[in-house]
Amino acid sequence: MFKSFPKGGIHPPENKMTAGNPIEVLPVPSAVTIPLAQHIGAPAVAIVAKGDEVKTGQLIATAKGFVSANIHSPVSGKVVKIDTTIDTTGYKQPAVFIEVSGDEWVDTIDRSQVIEKEIKLDREAIINKCMECGIVGLGGATFPTHVKMGIPAGKKCDLLIINGVECEPYLTSDHRLMLENGEEILTGVSIIMKALGVEKAIVGIEANKPDAIKSLSDLTSGFKGISIQPLKVKYPQGGEKQLIKACCNREVPSGKLPLDVNVVVQNVGTAYAVYEAVQKNKPLFERVVTVTGKHLPKPGNMKVRIGTPVSALIEAAGGMPDDTGKIVNGGPMMGKALADLDVPVTKGTSGIILFPSEESKRSEVTPCIRCGKCVTACAMGLEPWYLSAASEREMFDKTEAAKITDCMECGSCSFVCPANRPLLDYIRLGKSTVMRMIRERNTK
Amino acid sequence: MSNILNVSPSPHQHSDDSTRKLMLGVIIALAPSLAASIYFFGTGAIIITLTSVISCVAFEYLIQKFLMKQKPSISDGSAIVTGLLLAFNVPSGLPVYILILGALFAIGIAKMSFGGLGNNPFNPAIVGRIFLLISFPVQMTTWPKPTGFHPVTADAVTGATPLGIINEGLRNGETISQLMDKVPSNLHMFFGYMGGSMGEISALAIIIGGIYLLWKRIISWHIPVSILVSMFIFTGILWLIRPEQFTDPVFQLLTGGVLLGAVFMATDYVTSPMSHKGMIIYGIGIGVMTVLIRNWGAFPEGVSFAILTMNAFTPLINMFIKPSRFGKEVKNG
Numbered sequence: 001m002f003k004s005f006p007k008g009g010i011h012p013p014e015n016k017m018t019a020g021n022p023i024e025v026l027p028v029p030s031a032v033t034i035p036l037a038q039h040i041g042a043p044a045v046a047i048v049a050k051g052d053e054v055k056t057g058q059l060i061a062t063a064k065g066f067v068s069a070n071i072h073s074p075v076s077g078k079v080v081k082i083d084t085t086i087d088t089t090g091y092k093q094p095a096v097f098i099e100v101s102g103d104e105w106v107d108t109i110d111r112s113q114v115i116e117k118e119i120k121l122d123r124e125a126i127i128n129k130c131m132e133c134g135i136v137g138l139g140g141a142t143f144p145t146h147v148k149m150g151i152p153a154g155k156k157c158d159l160l161i162i163n164g165v166e167c168e169p170y171l172t173s174d175h176r177l178m179l180e181n182g183e184e185i186l187t188g189v190s191i192i193m194k195a196l197g198v199e200k201a202i203v204g205i206e207a208n209k210p211d212a213i214k215s216l217s218d219l220t221s222g223f224k225g226i227s228i229q230p231l232k233v234k235y236p237q238g239g240e241k242q243l244i245k246a247c248c249n250r251e252v253p254s255g256k257l258p259l260d261v262n263v264v265v266q267n268v269g270t271a272y273a274v275y276e277a278v279q280k281n282k283p284l285f286e287r288v289v290t291v292t293g294k295h296l297p298k299p300g301n302m303k304v305r306i307g308t309p310v311s312a313l314i315e316a317a318g319g320m321p322d323d324t325g326k327i328v329n330g331g332p333m334m335g336k337a338l339a340d341l342d343v344p345v346t347k348g349t350s351g352i353i354l355f356p357s358e359e360s361k362r363s364e365v366t367p368c369i370r371c372g373k374c375v376t377a378c379a380m381g382l383e384p385w386y387l388s389a390a391s392e393r394e395m396f397d398k399t400e401a402a403k404i405t406d407c408m409e410c411g412s413c414s415f416v417c418p419a420n421r422p423l424l425d426y427i428r429l430g431k432s433t434v435m436r437m438i439r440e441r442n443t444k
Numbered sequence: 445m446s447n448i449l450n451v452s453p454s455p456h457q458h459s460d461d462s463t464r465k466l467m468l469g470v471i472i473a474l475a476p477s478l479a480a481s482i483y484f485f486g487t488g489a490i491i492i493t494l495t496s497v498i499s500c501v502a503f504e505y506l507i508q509k510f511l512m513k514q515k516p517s518i519s520d521g522s523a524i525v526t527g528l529l530l531a532f533n534v535p536s537g538l539p540v541y542i543l544i545l546g547a548l549f550a551i552g553i554a555k556m557s558f559g560g561l562g563n564n565p566f567n568p569a570i571v572g573r574i575f576l577l578i579s580f581p582v583q584m585t586t587w588p589k590p591t592g593f594h595p596v597t598a599d600a601v602t603g604a605t606p607l608g609i610i611n612e613g614l615r616n617g618e619t620i621s622q623l624m625d626k627v628p629s630n631l632h633m634f635f636g637y638m639g640g641s642m643g644e645i646s647a648l649a650i651i652i653g654g655i656y657l658l659w660k661r662i663i664s665w666h667i668p669v670s671i672l673v674s675m676f677i678f679t680g681i682l683w684l685i686r687p688e689q690f691t692d693p694v695f696q697l698l699t700g701g702v703l704l705g706a707v708f709m710a711t712d713y714v715t716s717p718m719s720h721k722g723m724i725i726y727g728i729g730i731g732v733m734t735v736l737i738r739n740w741g742a743f744p745e746g747v748s749f750a751i752l753t754m755n756a757f758t759p760l761i762n763m764f765i766k767p768s769r770f771g772k773e774v775k776n777g
Contacts, residue, residue, distance in 0.1 A: 326452075
């Protein structure tokens with residue numbers, strides 16, 4: 001029996017068409033745009049100026065403050081301007097624009113294909129290396145990894161959980177990475193274990209990836225303390241709290257963090273990036289992106305330099321089909337719709353999905369029939385109908401009492417609603433308002 | 445790239461469920477019961493069903509269009525479901541004009557006056573049935589015998605329901621063992637060979653419909669199971685204590701509208717609680733109240749009164765019985 005989380009969950013169609021497509025390397029584009037806010041926390045500060053020549057892997061912006069991340073040039077060429085750009089979130093961000101010439105890497109990066117399994121660095125050095133190389137969580141939240149590795153005083157950690165769930169439909173980038181770079185990932189896991197000082201790590205993988213479960217399980221004999229945990233296919237299995245509950249039966253209390261139950265969670269892609277940083281001295285400037293869609297001629301998994309415009313990925317996948325009605329950055333449940341295809345791939349881009357027009361519009365909203373399907377679907381045990389209705393009526397104190405801040409915005413409630421009600425839209429409004437209210441109360 | 449892209453917040457896909465599909469599922473699940481009632485009651489069942497469905501849909505359309513001045517939403521199918529359920533809750537020989545009055549009351553008063561689908565506190569079909577039961581008690585308790593399309597002799601046209609026979613007999617001082625000879629066997633009742641409302645007689649047909657509803661996840665098990673189990677336990681205890689005064693639990697579950705109520709009426713989305721815990725409390729309330737009304741109330745049958753009463757408690761249950769939140773109680777050592 002596969003493990004899972006106890007409450008709620010849904011079964012959207014998987015549509016993982018690209019699960020069998022090996023990762024292809026996308027050619028370096030002719031120009032890149034590097035937003036300086038690709039992570040949670042303060043945007044990085046550019047240290048290059050217009051006209052500077054940069055090499056692939058060279059530091060171009062430094063972290064501002066502790067919760068922030070360095071940014072490196074993904075290409076070699078010339079800085080043409082430092083300006084603002086619209087990024088995948090739709091907001092304007094400061095960015096470095098680079099015109100590409102050749103692909104000359106900084107010589108500190110070990111570009112050999114040899115898998116380096118022996119971990120030479122100590123705990124401090126590992127954390128420093130991750131900070132230097134600008135490693136952030138690649139599961140989508142892009143939280144700086146070095147911050148997560150440093151356990152604050154008074155907290156302890158005895159378990160590392162690696163998220164290889166990839167519960168979002170369509171996406172297969174983590175799946176392919178686990179199949180093709182299993183040893184590097186497990187070495188990365190060992191490195192994170194060393195940094196955290198834990199003896200045990202569990203890699204949680206949904207049962208719809210039996211090949212990845214098998215190949216990683218076969219590899220674990222070479223690594224101490226790492227086990228593979230197959231998980232039931234159920235969205236949102238990859239939600240941090242759900243994953244922890246499923247893997248080790250610890251329940252993160254409302255409003256608390258995984259560390260409060262002595263756990264740290266990292267994504268498999270992050271483990272791979274940590275391996276590259278620590279063992280190969282390679283900063284984070286490329287990542288695997290699933291480019292997919294039902295009508296896309298050549299969907300696939302591509303290794304892409306950060307800063308590459310989304311349009312180049314779609315071009316490589318055979319071009320945008322005529323009936324495309326929506327393009328989503330990320331998964332279909334939590335991703336963001338793009339308004340502009342010139343936006344660059346960032347550290348957090350796990351997939352680009354093209355939806356045909358008939359799937360891109362919402363159906364007509366009808367009255368709530370109080371069927372309770374949203375309550376059954378909510379993995380946090382909340383009452384989406386109530387939170388949504390109260391937010392719609394601006395009764396924010398009521399939504400706060402009903403723990404609207406526990407909502408992780410997984411979208412299960414909107415997905416199941418037979419009346420097509422925009423439950424999550426209103427819950428987001430309520431949640432952000434309540435969080436503002438809480439901040440204002442705390443600063444008084 | 446000339447496409448105009450849609451930009452909307454996540455999630456970007458939907459289960460494809462709709463109110464209409466759910467109602468269609470309920471209609472499909474009611475089909476075996478409709479077939480059974482036509483088999484047992486013949487032409488009368490067809491006339492009653494058509495009259496009820498057509499008048500419910502027509503009243504909803506007319507009220508929305510001319511009184512509420514809204515876009516009519518009869519295509520969601522909820523009025524058809526109300527029509528079917530109302531038909532299933534009346535005797536097959538009910539005069540048509542009475543039934544039309546019942547439909548007007550169910551749709552007009554119980555549903556549309558509260559604002560239409562989603563806003564009605566009480567199950568419209570049950571309100572319609574109880575309105576008719578109180579206003580036309582004789583016609584509503586004249587039960588044609590289940591003879592199908594076969595011609596019958598004049599004296600055997602109508603008969604009482606098994607619950608009616610027991611209720612009447614106990615009042616006349618007879619004992620259960622004497623009375624059990626006058627009612628059909630449990631097996632006969634399971635298939636539907638008994639007097640009663642059109643759609644409630646065949647347990648088999650209702651169970652088939654119920655399994656379909658569960659399989660399609662249109663309803664969850666919580667409400668029907670808690671009603672049936674609580675009734676079984678309560679009537680079982682009474683029967684064990686005084687077998688000469690109370691009928692056995694199987695008889696209780698097979699007679700009257702228990703199954704129809706548990707599977708189709710109490711599970712009405714709008715008027716039942718939204719959390720699983722709430723559903724169980726609601727179901728137990730219906731089960732217990734049904735037994736109380738049947739044994740100590742004025743009517744031989746109590747399911748519809750019990751459901752209506754618990755409908756009234758639904759907002760309270762929703763307010764006080766919350767689903768168990770993730771991370772609320774911390775049990776980590």
